[in-house]
Amino acid sequence: MLELKNISFDVLEGHQEIGIIRDVSFTIPDNKFVVITGPNGGGKSTLARLIAGIEKPTSGSLFLDGEDITDKSITDRARMGISYAMQQPVRFKGIEVLDLLRLAAGKRVSVADACQYLSRVGLCAKDYINREVNASLSGGELKRIEIATVLARGTKLSVFDEPEAGIDLWSFQNLIQVFEQMRDSIKDSSILIISHQERILEIADDIIVVADGMIDRMGPREEILPSLIGTASAVGTCVPFSGKPASVPKIPTDENGNPIPKKNC
Amino acid sequence: MEFKKLDAIQKRILMEVADLHSVPEGAYNIRSDGQLAARSNSANIEITSKENGSGIDIRIKPGTKNESVHIPVIMEKSGLHDVVYNDFYVGEDCDVIIVAGCGISNCGGQDSQHDGIHRFFVGKNAKIRYVEKHYGEGDGSGKRILNPVTEVYQEEGSHVEMEMVQIKGVDSTDRSTIAKVAKGASLLVKERLMTHGEQYAASAYTVDLDGDGSSADIVSRSVARDKSYQRLDLRVNGNAACSGHTECDSIIMDEGRILAIPQLEANCTESALIHEAAIGKIAGDQLIKLMTLGLTEKEAEEQIVNGFLK
Ligand SMILES: Nc1ncnc2c1ncn2[C@@H]1O[C@H](COP(=O)(O)OP(=O)(O)O)[C@@H](O)[C@H]1O
Numbered sequence: 001m002l003e004l005k006n007i008s009f010d011v012l013e014g015h016q017e018i019g020i021i022r023d024v025s026f027t028i029p030d031n032k033f034v035v036i037t038g039p040n041g042g043g044k045s046t047l048a049r050l051i052a053g054i055e056k057p058t059s060g061s062l063f064l065d066g067e068d069i070t071d072k073s074i075t076d077r078a079r080m081g082i083s084y085a086m087q088q089p090v091r092f093k094g095i096e097v098l099d100l101l102r103l104a105a106g107k108r109v110s111v112a113d114a115c116q117y118l119s120r121v122g123l124c125a126k127d128y129i130n131r132e133v134n135a136s137l138s139g140g141e142l143k144r145i146e147i148a149t150v151l152a153r154g155t156k157l158s159v160f161d162e163p164e165a166g167i168d169l170w171s172f173q174n175l176i177q178v179f180e181q182m183r184d185s186i187k188d189s190s191i192l193i194i195s196h197q198e199r200i201l202e203i204a205d206d207i208i209v210v211a212d213g214m215i216d217r218m219g220p221r222e223e224i225l226p227s228l229i230g231t232a233s234a235v236g237t238c239v240p241f242s243g244k245p246a247s248v249p250k251i252p253t254d255e256n257g258n259p260i261p262k263k264n265c
Numbered sequence: 266m267e268f269k270k271l272d273a274i275q276k277r278i279l280m281e282v283a284d285l286h287s288v289p290e291g292a293y294n295i296r297s298d299g300q301l302a303a304r305s306n307s308a309n310i311e312i313t314s315k316e317n318g319s320g321i322d323i324r325i326k327p328g329t330k331n332e333s334v335h336i337p338v339i340m341e342k343s344g345l346h347d348v349v350y351n352d353f354y355v356g357e358d359c360d361v362i363i364v365a366g367c368g369i370s371n372c373g374g375q376d377s378q379h380d381g382i383h384r385f386f387v388g389k390n391a392k393i394r395y396v397e398k399h400y401g402e403g404d405g406s407g408k409r410i411l412n413p414v415t416e417v418y419q420e421e422g423s424h425v426e427m428e429m430v431q432i433k434g435v436d437s438t439d440r441s442t443i444a445k446v447a448k449g450a451s452l453l454v455k456e457r458l459m460t461h462g463e464q465y466a467a468s469a470y471t472v473d474l475d476g477d478g479s480s481a482d483i484v485s486r487s488v489a490r491d492k493s494y495q496r497l498d499l500r501v502n503g504n505a506a507c508s509g510h511t512e513c514d515s516i517i518m519d520e521g522r523i524l525a526i527p528q529l530e531a532n533c534t535e536s537a538l539i540h541e542a543a544i545g546k547i548a549g550d551q552l553i554k555l556m557t558l559g560l561t562e563k564e565a566e567e568q569i570v571n572g573f574l575k
């Protein structure tokens with residue numbers, strides 16, 4: 001369980017202090033799938049960075065399972081069970097996808113296990129496992145590898161910042177299934193996703209709308225989602241001119257209902 | 266002295282510089298403290314000492330394929346200044362691997378220095394892969410100094426790949442490499458350099474692309490830590506319808522300093538030359554990403570540097 005209590009984050013711009021996050025409090029209980037949405041520039045990514053420990057709040061406190069983590073480092077928080085997939089993942093020269101997945105898992109992971117994480121995010125494992133996480137990867141590929149590192153960690157709190165951004169439609173369907181699976185096997189863990197996607201909002205337990213550095217409203221999905229439909233905070237996957245939903249490609253699944261990767265792997 | 270009589274230090278150095286755990290397959294020549302320690306020829310590869318005793322000639326018969334030559338050098342004596350001339354004559358159509366390397370273990374108070382002058386005469390359509398590792402150890406106050414000179418003369422259609430690695434324990438190095446590349450021949454260089462403490466490393470390349478269709482790709486990656494200093498000087502001269510690329514990519518840490526001097530000289534309108542040079546510290550978001558996986562800042566740094574120099 002993660003608790004944010006009266007978190008504020010100010011930055012100095014010139015001589016002026018600007019409140020990026022202003023007195024935000026919320027709780028992500030165990031076994032919950034929570035989605036944060038809201039307009040661009042509203043402070044969502046900053047909240048994720050505050051949770052991961054990359055930014056320190058100007059005031060307020062954070063608690064993980066009741067323990068005050070406000071002064072804990074990024075490393076400490078990671079080891080305590082917080083995982084974080086960045087909105088803009090980082091590239092590394094010379095570090096291979098397999099290396100990154102092994103660092104993420106924190107133990108020796110077999111190539112077969114590592115490949116599973118990649119398949120789950122819709123990447124043909126054998127094509128990617130030994131690729132360097134460098135500029136040769138597209139934004140969408142990088143995004144999926146980033147998500148795979150969080151899956152590999154399997155910690156009690158997973159934070160994803162706009163996981164669907166830059167990902168093509170087929171993979172997006174695939175990705176929704178990844179999150180649905182995570183949701184189904186959530187036991188004692190919790191998931192926080194920053195997203196505008198209706199499909200992701202639809203599987204949320206709770207929705208938090210952040211605007212202008214503050215919580216605009218929050219509550220159970222049934223209460224919040226109806227008011228978001230049709231706004232930029234809940235974007236449909238693809239709406240053609242007729243206004244009817246576009247036909248969505250069906251994902252082939254195996255006998256266990258797991259998505260079968262697109263290419264013949 | 267036979268190979269098996271090498272002592273533990275010599276064996277460890279052989280492992281560091283030539284990945285040798287036991288007697289290598291094929292031809293080899295092991296030089297230890299300025300003396301010949303072991304040598305073996307193969308049917309196609311002949312190693313002979315120069316008449317004046319200044320070094321060795323390595324002759325590889327035309328058409329020799331899938332063979333290797335190891336010529337490691339070990340230095341343990343403090344105060345020794347070893348200069349050696351090694352000439353490689355690689356016959357036409359060969360496809361061979363040459364592994365050189367020098368390891369200095371200096372526990373004494375005097376400087377130990379090895380200057381290897383390697384010349385490669387690469388015949389038509391021959392292919393060689395040359396791997397050179399430099400390594401130093403020992404806690405004496407004497408410096409470990411390596412000043413290698415490499416000259417590569419490539420005939421038509423030949424292909425040379427060079428991997429030069431120096432990542433530990435060499436106090437001072439002044440490396441100079443020149444290459445002359447004929448029609449349709451290609452040269453690929455991968456250099457990996459890391460300096461620590463007060464180390465100094467200079468590496469200069471001058472590559473002449475003399476023939477039409479010749480090409481060169483010189484890629485240097487380096488890391489300067491502590492108070493070390495590096496000077497990287499990569500020059501390609503385009504003298505024909507050729508293509509050349511140099512890349513100098515460096516990380517500076519602590520108080521490390523690097524001077525990168527990429528140079529291109531186009532002497533023919535048909536030459537296409539590119540250089541890239543970048544120096545900077547480890548990107549903050551790279552450290553952050555690895556820390557969010559549970560690594561400490563130090564561990565993250567090591568992973569990033571190791572990957573970069575791989
Ligand atoms: N460290 C910072 N310094 C200055 N401005 C910042 C900093 N972090 C965030 N901001 C600003 O705060 C606002 C919210 O950013 P962000 O959290 O990325 O929003 P969102 O993810 O909701 O689009 C933006 O206007 C951004 O430029």
Ligand SMILES: [Mg+2]
Nearest residue numbers: 044045046087
């Ligand atoms: Mg954002």
